[in-house]
Amino acid sequence: MTEQHPQAPAPPDAAPVLRVGVLGAGTVGTQVIRLLGEQGPEFAARSGARLEITGIAVRDLDAPRGPAVPRELLTTDAIAVATSNDLVIELIGGIEPARTLILAAFKAGASVITGNKALIAAHGPELYAAAEAADTDFYYEAAVAGAIPVVYALRESMAGDRVTSVLGIVNGTTNYILDEMSAKGLSFEEALACAQELGYAEADPTADVDGLDAAAKAAIIASLAFHTRVGLDDVTVEGIRSITARDIREAHASGCEIKLLAIAQRRDDDHARGISVRVHPALVPADHPLASVHGAFNAVLVEAESAGRLMFYGQGAGGAPTASAVLSDVVAAAAHRVHGGRAPRESCYADLPILGPESAITRYQIQLRVDDKPGSLAALAGAFAVNNVSINSVRQNEYVGVEQAIVTIVTHPAPVFHLDAAVEALRREKRVLGVVSVRRVEGE
Numbered sequence: 001m002t003e004q005h006p007q008a009p010a011p012p013d014a015a016p017v018l019r020v021g022v023l024g025a026g027t028v029g030t031q032v033i034r035l036l037g038e039q040g041p042e043f044a045a046r047s048g049a050r051l052e053i054t055g056i057a058v059r060d061l062d063a064p065r066g067p068a069v070p071r072e073l074l075t076t077d078a079i080a081v082a083t084s085n086d087l088v089i090e091l092i093g094g095i096e097p098a099r100t101l102i103l104a105a106f107k108a109g110a111s112v113i114t115g116n117k118a119l120i121a122a123h124g125p126e127l128y129a130a131a132e133a134a135d136t137d138f139y140y141e142a143a144v145a146g147a148i149p150v151v152y153a154l155r156e157s158m159a160g161d162r163v164t165s166v167l168g169i170v171n172g173t174t175n176y177i178l179d180e181m182s183a184k185g186l187s188f189e190e191a192l193a194c195a196q197e198l199g200y201a202e203a204d205p206t207a208d209v210d211g212l213d214a215a216a217k218a219a220i221i222a223s224l225a226f227h228t229r230v231g232l233d234d235v236t237v238e239g240i241r242s243i244t245a246r247d248i249r250e251a252h253a254s255g256c257e258i259k260l261l262a263i264a265q266r267r268d269d270d271h272a273r274g275i276s277v278r279v280h281p282a283l284v285p286a287d288h289p290l291a292s293v294h295g296a297f298n299a300v301l302v303e304a305e306s307a308g309r310l311m312f313y314g315q316g317a318g319g320a321p322t323a324s325a326v327l328s329d330v331v332a333a334a335a336h337r338v339h340g341g342r343a344p345r346e347s348c349y350a351d352l353p354i355l356g357p358e359s360a361i362t363r364y365q366i367q368l369r370v371d372d373k374p375g376s377l378a379a380l381a382g383a384f385a386v387n388n389v390s391i392n393s394v395r396q397n398e399y400v401g402v403e404q405a406i407v408t409i410v411t412h413p414a415p416v417f418h419l420d421a422a423v424e425a426l427r428r429e430k431r432v433l434g435v436v437s438v439r440r441v442e443g444e
Contacts (some may be wrong), residue, residue: 094118251283
């Protein structure tokens with residue numbers, strides 16, 4: 001039996017028409033245009049306005065396009081599209097000309113919807129101020145985690161609570177690479193090649209594998225979660241190029257998976273007050289929700305004082321999923337045009353200090369090559385004790401050479417400052433013949 005979908009009510013003839021300009025007709029732009037055409041009556045019924053695309057700005061008029069993109073609406077005059085519409089959807093990416101075009105759209109009185117995380121991370125306050133000066137809306141749900149409504153959750157759903165931490169897999173490319181390494185035993189280079197063949201990774205994968213894409217999203221997440229302006233320069237970043245097949249095997253031996261995590265954390269204790277924001281690969285225990293996020297999917301875990309733990313999971317990239325997030329913002333902005341109201345303004349009242357990376361609270365897994373003699377473990381424990389770090393577990397992996405062994409130690413949570421000091425003390429300890437690796441462990 002064929003599933004029947006209820007037909008959307010036809011918008012009243014008196015429903016206003018809102019002009020929509022689209023900047024960029026790539027993968028996401030094409031899907032936005034297609035869905036606006038196919039589901040126009042539904043969007044009109046939801047927003048109270050008929051949405052009419054009047055112009056689509058592209059760099060090359062002759063580039064191949066899908067049939068959903070009306071060629072008669074294509075133009076290279078992006079400024080005209082930005083300044084002659086009620087709603088402007090920016091899907092160009094990058095800083096310029098996107099920044100100039102969005103500011104021009106605000107000046108012309110348009111509401112703006114974007115998925116441009118790099119621009120928001122670099123110029124968010126300027127864009128918020130321009131939207132407020134023009135008394136128009138600024139929406140960017142698609143900038144973080146594709147179809148997952150993380151921005152809405154942090155801006156609006158969590159407005160009545162105090163968020164304490166956000167932990168997320170927000171880059172599908174790196175999650176796919178690490179997942180392939182974990183499941184198939186591939187090297188980083190082999191898994192990257194697979195990701196590029198499937199279109200998950202660009203020919204130049206720098207933004208993804210070096211953590212820059214995730215860092216921009218982490219800055220946005222932290223700004224929203226903690227009501228504080230956080231820029232890209234405030235995020236400590238480490239990518240996944242250094243992860244080896246041996247690291248993956250050792251993670252499995254410890255009952256963990258390795259994931260590239262974006263972490264925003266609030267500290268308010270006797271030793272530090274502020275927020276730390278970082279992106280780095282980390283071991284995640286196999287029973288933690290993020291350990292089971294596979295392929296190119298994204299997931300974000302929010303911890304709040306009253307709500308407790310909230311999990312958001314779904315497709316973090318791709319044309320149709322990202323277009324879904326864009327169009328949710330389009331409907332909201334259109335409804336405000338018809339019925340009144342405004343998108344939430346920038347909330348930076350808390351103005352919390354940005355803590356240095358040494359103040360972050362985390363756990364370390366440290367692999368050491370040590371003398372396999374009586375008293376060695378006691379010496380190792382002493383190096384941790386004098387630096388105020390408690391040990392969670394010790395495991396002897398293997399023997400190497402004569403009277404030598406590989407020992408894996410996992411700590412309890414501690415500030416990075418103390419953890420690094422303990423590692424340095426271990427390097428100086430005469431019974432330690434070498435520090436094999438140091439990896440962070442996240443998730444309880």
